[in-house]
Amino acid sequence: MGTKIIKCSECATINKNTDYCTFCNSLISDAKKREQKAAKVKQAEIDKAVKKLENPSLAERLKKHPYFLYKILGWILYSAIMIVSAIGAGLAWFIAMIAAG
Ligand SMILES: [Zn+2]
Numbered sequence: 061m062g063t064k065i066i067k068c069s070e071c072a073t074i075n076k077n078t079d080y081c082t083f084c085n086s087l088i089s090d091a092k093k094r095e096q097k098a099a100k101v102k103q104a105e106i107d108k109a110v111k112k113l114e115n116p117s118l119a120e121r122l123k124k125h126p127y128f129l130y131k132i133l134g135w136i137l138y139s140a141i142m143i144v145s146a147i148g149a150g151l152a153w154f155i156a157m158i159a160a161g
Pocket residue numbers: 068069070071072073081082083084085086
């Protein structure tokens with residue numbers, strides 16, 4: 061393995077074979093930076109998924125609303141979404157059948 065010389069972008073210190081600046085401790089390794097960025101993106105995706113799970117849709121929230129009118133509205137919205145997705149699934153199936161036939 062050869063010597064890797066990296067100039068710190070923060071303080072301009074010349075570093076050898078290190079991922080972090082010996083002077084200011086900033087991350088200077090490009091590979092490591094990319095790695096961290098990828099990890100960050102992945103974490104953001106996870107956060108988004110968790111948020112989605114913790115924050116159900118408007119229909120789900122309305123269904124649990126203490127005020128009955130909102131609750132009914134939630135059920136209507138929920139049914140509408142169900143019907144629309146059922147129609148969508150049926151349509152997709154229909155198109156698939158036509159394409160297959
Ligand atoms: Zn530095």
